Amino acid sequence: MITPSTPLEHETHELALHIRVGRARACSLILILADGLSILGIMAGGGYLSALNTENQYRMAGDHPPAFVPGLVVAISLVLSGLAYYWWERKVRRGESSGQLIFFIPAWALMILAMVVQILIGITLNRGYTAPYDAYESVITLIVWSMALRHALAAILGLPLFGRIMRGRIAGYEYLVEASGYWWYYTVAASLLMWLYALRLA
Amino acid sequence: MTMTEAREVKRPGLFNALVPSVVSGIVLGVIGAAVAGYIVNAATQGGNLDATVAAVYTGWLLFFFVGIGAFDGIVQWGFARRELTSAEELELAGKGQGIWRYFRFTTDHKVVGIQYLATVFVLFFVGAIAAFMIRLEQSTPGAIYFTPSTYNTIVGMHGILMIAAAIIMVSGPFGNFVVPIMIGARDMAFPRLNALSYWLLFAALPIFLSTLALGGFQTGWTGYAPLAVQGLTPGMDAYCFTIIVFGISITIAAMNIITTVMVMRTKGMTWGRLPITVWGVTLSVLLGLTAFPTFIASQIMVLMDRIFQTSFFAASYGGSNWVYEHLFWFMGHPEVYVILLPAMAVAAEVSAVFSRKPLFGYRLLLGGFIGITVLSVIVWAHHLYLSGSVNALDGPFMLDTELISIPTGIIFLVLVGTLWRGRIWVTVPMLFVVGVLVNFVIGGITGIYLADIPTNEIFHGGMFVVAHFHFTLVGASVFGFFAGIYYWFPKMLGRRLDTMLGQLHFWLFEIGFLGTFLSLFYAGLLGEARWAANIPPPFAVPNTIASLFAILIAASVFTFIWNVIITLVRGERAVANEWGAKTLEWTVPTPVPLENFEHLPEVKSSPYDYGSPPVPAGDGVPATGGGVAGAPLQAHPQVES
Numbered sequence: 140m141i142t143p144s145t146p147l148e149h150e151t152h153e154l155a156l157h158i159r160v161g162r163a164r165a166c167s168l169i170l171i172l173a174d175g176l177s178i179l180g181i182m183a184g185g186g187y188l189s190a191l192n193t194e195n196q197y198r199m200a201g202d203h204p205p206a207f208v209p210g211l212v213v214a215i216s217l218v219l220s221g222l223a224y225y226w227w228e229r230k231v232r233r234g235e236s237s238g239q240l241i242f243f244i245p246a247w248a249l250m251i252l253a254m255v256v257q258i259l260i261g262i263t264l265n266r267g268y269t270a271p272y273d274a275y276e277s278v279i280t281l282i283v284w285s286m287a288l289r290h291a292l293a294a295i296l297g298l299p300l301f302g303r304i305m306r307g308r309i310a311g312y313e314y315l316v317e318a319s320g321y322w323w324y325y326t327v328a329a330s331l332l333m334w335l336y337a338l339r340l341a
Numbered sequence: 342m343t344m345t346e347a348r349e350v351k352r353p354g355l356f357n358a359l360v361p362s363v364v365s366g367i368v369l370g371v372i373g374a375a376v377a378g379y380i381v382n383a384a385t386q387g388g389n390l391d392a393t394v395a396a397v398y399t400g401w402l403l404f405f406f407v408g409i410g411a412f413d414g415i416v417q418w419g420f421a422r423r424e425l426t427s428a429e430e431l432e433l434a435g436k437g438q439g440i441w442r443y444f445r446f447t448t449d450h451k452v453v454g455i456q457y458l459a460t461v462f463v464l465f466f467v468g469a470i471a472a473f474m475i476r477l478e479q480s481t482p483g484a485i486y487f488t489p490s491t492y493n494t495i496v497g498m499h500g501i502l503m504i505a506a507a508i509i510m511v512s513g514p515f516g517n518f519v520v521p522i523m524i525g526a527r528d529m530a531f532p533r534l535n536a537l538s539y540w541l542l543f544a545a546l547p548i549f550l551s552t553l554a555l556g557g558f559q560t561g562w563t564g565y566a567p568l569a570v571q572g573l574t575p576g577m578d579a580y581c582f583t584i585i586v587f588g589i590s591i592t593i594a595a596m597n598i599i600t601t602v603m604v605m606r607t608k609g610m611t612w613g614r615l616p617i618t619v620w621g622v623t624l625s626v627l628l629g630l631t632a633f634p635t636f637i638a639s640q641i642m643v644l645m646d647r648i649f650q651t652s653f654f655a656a657s658y659g660g661s662n663w664v665y666e667h668l669f670w671f672m673g674h675p676e677v678y679v680i681l682l683p684a685m686a687v688a689a690e691v692s693a694v695f696s697r698k699p700l701f702g703y704r705l706l707l708g709g710f711i712g713i714t715v716l717s718v719i720v721w722a723h724h725l726y727l728s729g730s731v732n733a734l735d736g737p738f739m740l741d742t743e744l745i746s747i748p749t750g751i752i753f754l755v756l757v758g759t760l761w762r763g764r765i766w767v768t769v770p771m772l773f774v775v776g777v778l779v780n781f782v783i784g785g786i787t788g789i790y791l792a793d794i795p796t797n798e799i800f801h802g803g804m805f806v807v808a809h810f811h812f813t814l815v816g817a818s819v820f821g822f823f824a825g826i827y828y829w830f831p832k833m834l835g836r837r838l839d840t841m842l843g844q845l846h847f848w849l850f851e852i853g854f855l856g857t858f859l860s861l862f863y864a865g866l867l868g869e870a871r872w873a874a875n876i877p878p879p880f881a882v883p884n885t886i887a888s889l890f891a892i893l894i895a896a897s898v899f900t901f902i903w904n905v906i907i908t909l910v911r912g913e914r915a916v917a918n919e920w921g922a923k924t925l926e927w928t929v930p931t932p933v934p935l936e937n938f939e940h941l942p943e944v945k946s947s948p949y950d951y952g953s954p955p956v957p958a959g960d961g962v963p964a965t966g967g968g969v970a971g972a973p974l975q976a977h978p979q980v981e982s
Contacts, residue, residue, distance in 0.1 A: 157604075158530075158604050158605060161600075161603065161604035162530040162531065162600050162604050162605075165530070165596075165599065165600040165603055165604060166530075166531065166596055166600055169595070169596040169599060169600065169630065170592070170596060172630065172631075173592045173595075173596070173630050173631075173633075173634050174634070176631055176634040176635065177634035177635065177637060177638045180634060180635035180638040180639075180668055180671070181638050183667075184638070184642070184653070184664045184667075184668060187661070187663070187664055187667070188653070188659065188660065188661060188664060191661050191663070192659065193656045193659050193660060193661045194656055194657065194659065195659075196656075196657060196658050196659035197659035198659065270649070270650040271650040271651075271652055271655075271658055272649075272650060272651045272652055272658070273652055273658045273659045274652050274653065274658060274659030274660045274661075275659065276651070276652075277642075277645065277646075277651035277652050277653050277660070278653075280645070280649070280651060281641070281642065281645065281651070281653075298419060299415060299416075299418055299419020299420065300419070301419075302419035302420040303418075303419055306420065306421070306422055308423075308424075
């Protein structure tokens with residue numbers, strides 16, 4: 140049962156703006172740090188396996204990297220998504236409430252497109268490989284699907300942002316767009332890095 | 342009452358009490374697990390038991406959190422027409438819900454702290470039962486009570502339960518309950534994520550315990566591959582999933598604590614005036630944040646090998662066990678400092694209070710903590726000296742490992758210096774601090790032998806290692822935890838633990854602990870290997886002695902449990918400032934009100950200025966009260982702007 144608030148409770152309800160801004164930024168940056176370290180761990184593990192080439196079984200003849208053209212489509216989609224998000228963020232910071240969807244919807248849609256194409260890459264990749272997979276195929280599989288997961292997380296993040304835009308709850312909360320942007324740009328950068336790494340492994 | 346608040350008043354009832362709550366979470370979680378398992382089992386035609394088990398766990402997690410209302414906040418954040426009112430936020434924080442608030446997705450940091458405390462007690466108790474089963478089996482030669490396979494599972498469960506409990510034992514209960522008050526905040530930076538981090542831990546427990554029904558796991562607590570991917574039973578999947586969920590919980594909690602300390606400090610609470618406990622907890626979770634991602638990645642790889650037949654660790658397909666070992670120990674070594682740092686910080690906190698002296702070298706101690714935090718990330722390969730990997734780097738890792746004894750020694754020096762010529766008040770927390778000092782000397786010095794490659798070659802895989810890490814993790818860290826328990830119990834639960842029972846607890850624990858693990862040091866010197874159910878006759882005597890002393894440890898556990906029970910039932914009520922301490926948590930009433938402070942304080946001095954004249958108060962400031970008279974407090978209330 141919700142009981143009415145006392146004057147003290149009303150008083151303590153609102154955090155100062157600088158605290159809300161600080162915590163939003165810190166949350167996003169710290170989670171980026173943690174996730175970035177997991178990516179580094181995956182890349183380090185993959186590079187280590189490549190260097191070890193245990194029993195010369197790391198990569199067998201016929202092992203192929205992910206298809207290049209779909210990967211390029213994903214990369215381009217991500218870059219455009221990042222740019223669209225940036226333009227949306229700039230609009231928000233300028234306090235322009237109209238026309239936000241013109242930039243946000245493409246940013247979100249391109250991220251979803253990247254996710255869908257990445258999933259298709261993963262599915263076709265695993266159809267081309269034969270279980271049990273060797274180490275190279277294992278690393279490529281992990282990279283492809285972890286990229287898809289990150290795209291999915293960003294796409295899911297877009298959903299409540301879209302909700303806030305539709306409800307008119309972005310004004311006064313520009314810091315949320317900024318902090319979410321950190322994660323968005325990180326997703327773009329990390330995915331590009333992992334794509335290039337997968338190509339390099341080939 | 343405003344119109345909005347009139348609409349907010351809901352009718353109470355059994356349904357509203359149960360939904361959402363842990364009850365609805367469990368019900369929905371079980372349903373979700375069954376449905377997901379059924380679907381995947383049908384899709385794989387029963388041919389991939391690991392995939393089915395993974396689906397069951399995933400379904401359990403998703404639907405548990407739906408049932409407990411964890412996603413309500415995201416929905417409200419994104420799609421509601423307005424922000425939450427103060428009344429709604431306070432309802433989330435448990436206002437007016439009595440004891441039921443501990444069984445819901447409650448955001449109040451004090452509730453989360455108590456939830457963590459209860460869970461830590463449960464984990465320690467179950468882990469202790471496993472320990473006594475181990476000592477029972479090892480009390481005489483021969484695998485008498487358990488099969489070797491069952492014994493392996495018991496050892497592994499003991500290890501991972503105790504490690505998990507030790508990781509969260511200070512940062513969970515005290516990091517949540519005490520730290521926000523210590524820095525002058527009304528709550529954590531992210532109250533909902535705070536609740537989420539606890540309930541992730543809760544949700545991981547049934548997953549972990551299900552390993553018993555799935556054949557257990559044979560790898561021990563380290564989960565080494567390729568053995569981890571070779572198991573005939575899916576019990577290993579439970580281990581992997583538990584680690585992934587636990588790692589996510591730790592990451593969220595770490596982010597929350599770090600952000601809270603960074604942005605929520607009250608006016609005047611500079612970095613140099615932070616209580617040392619806050620530093621210890623913050624550096625610990627920062628270290629955990631950097632360490633756990635690789636652990637999570639390694640468990641994902643193991644699951645992929647088990648479910649999808651990838652080959653990260655199978656040599657015959659180009660994989661390597663060294664990948665696992667490096668990923669694991671990159672977490673595994675910082676993890677012991679994740680455990681140690683907050684416990685040592687608590688010991689420092691307690692030692693200052695009960696010596697009635699400032700900390701001997703606050704900045705020196707801080708330098709020691711930071712030194713450990715930095716160095717601990719670059720020593721992991723001392724666990725791989727005999728693996729055949731990193732031969733060229735053995736020397737540098739040995740050097741780094743020995744270097745870490747310098748900041749550790751500084752910590753020890755500060756603790757001893759704080760006690761030196763202090764007006765020692767021999768309380769139960771102080772007894773445990775003395776226990777920390779005694780035990781850590783032994784644990785630390787034996788670590789030097791393990792750091793050095795020539796001696797490591799002899800001791801690796803033996804009981805000497807087991808005794809070493811028990812002296813550091815239990816003798817130093819768990820003793821530090823108990824110092825914190827006896828110190829903050831009056832504030833957290835409003836009652837005083839019985840002093841005589843506390844002293845009995847300490848002496849039984851310390852004598853039992855020394856007897857058990859000094860005997861195991863001797864067994865290790867004789868050459869006894871670890872992880873063996875069958876004790877060969879040459880090692881029988883020290884193991885029998887160890888098992889006898891373990892009875893004292895068991896007695897200490899039950900003494901403590903009895904103390905907690907009778908205290909909660911009929912214990913003496915505590916006063917606001919039980920110990921005459923100066924940190925901010927002792928300025929608030931007991932029990933602590935929902936908003937913590939009536940007015941947010943302004944900090945004007947160090948938290949350990951014992952012996953200094955009181956800072957002049959402002960107008961309208963009430964006199965200090967409770968506990969030892971004349972102890973000036975760190976802060977004075979200010980009118981909140």
